[in-house]
Amino acid sequence: MSKEVEDMTEELEKPAEEPIEISKEDAETFKLVIEDLKKNMEEFRKKTEAMQASPPSAKGSFRNKQTAIGKPSPDLEVKVASLKERVEDIESKNEKLRKKNGELGNDLARAKTRLGDLMEEVESLTKENAALRKRNKELVDMPKASEEAKERCTQLESENAIIRAELEKIRMERSALEYRFQESEAIATETIAEKDSRIKEQDEIIRKLKSGIPLSEIAGTVERISATQFESSLFEASRYDVRMARNGSYVTFKPDVQGKVACVDGTLSIPSLEDLVKFDEPRKYDAYHFNGGLKVVLR
Numbered sequence: 001m002s003k004e005v006e007d008m009t010e011e012l013e014k015p016a017e018e019p020i021e022i023s024k025e026d027a028e029t030f031k032l033v034i035e036d037l038k039k040n041m042e043e044f045r046k047k048t049e050a051m052q053a054s055p056p057s058a059k060g061s062f063r064n065k066q067t068a069i070g071k072p073s074p075d076l077e078v079k080v081a082s083l084k085e086r087v088e089d090i091e092s093k094n095e096k097l098r099k100k101n102g103e104l105g106n107d108l109a110r111a112k113t114r115l116g117d118l119m120e121e122v123e124s125l126t127k128e129n130a131a132l133r134k135r136n137k138e139l140v141d142m143p144k145a146s147e148e149a150k151e152r153c154t155q156l157e158s159e160n161a162i163i164r165a166e167l168e169k170i171r172m173e174r175s176a177l178e179y180r181f182q183e184s185e186a187i188a189t190e191t192i193a194e195k196d197s198r199i200k201e202q203d204e205i206i207r208k209l210k211s212g213i214p215l216s217e218i219a220g221t222v223e224r225i226s227a228t229q230f231e232s233s234l235f236e237a238s239r240y241d242v243r244m245a246r247n248g249s250y251v252t253f254k255p256d257v258q259g260k261v262a263c264v265d266g267t268l269s270i271p272s273l274e275d276l277v278k279f280d281e282p283r284k285y286d287a288y289h290f291n292g293g294l295k296v297v298l299r
Helices: 002-013 024-053 062-070 074-211
Strands: 218-224 229-231 239-244 250-255 261-264 267-269 283-290 293-297
Touching: 024 074, 218 293
Parallel strands: none
Antiparallel strands: 218 229, 218 283, 229 267, 239 250, 239 261, 250 293, 261 267, 283 293
């Protein structure tokens, strides 16, 4: 019985592998029981040592003495039985705690997994929240930017109106300048044409004067229609005596029944004409009365 008590004492003094949840009242009871057991064990050890050191007495047998020494007191047996019950109760509670700890470990693993998922969701929501804040800031700043853009558009429209007015003014000035230029060009062209005409007239007068033709005796016009032919309503005779200057500056036409050039429907053919005066295109010349006939200045 003493060995069993020692084993129980040692078992109680060992630290538990798993934490045991006990009440404060049970802890105080265990403490008192253990102290009482230690005290009884110490007394029992002292008595045993004393009996082994002293000689055996004549009274009673060794068996009875050994039995008397080895038998624990009734209070100790009650305390041991109570301690057993409490130990069994504690072991039962401890087993329940182990199971509960296992369940809590599983719950903790699931909670960690859920926590990881929640952390990912939190990170995703944080990013989304940052994006929403940025977008919200853009939306908040947008009316201000829109108002600034409107003001800038109004300013640009005002500047464009000024530029358009200046452009219209420049266009009007350009149109006026173009009109004045065209008018000046027309006047210049007319003046040049008039001068050219006067120059031609002067040249014609000079040619006539050089040919000895009176300027006031113009009979009509003669047209050169080809390289060798002259045509005119003034050619009324059937034949003409035609003579040309050696340098081809003029030609004379005098009606003569024995003339070498025949007149057919007002047309005279002169084969040597193209050798003296080249033909470029049909041209009309003034014809003057000259010695009973006509004189035409060709150049």
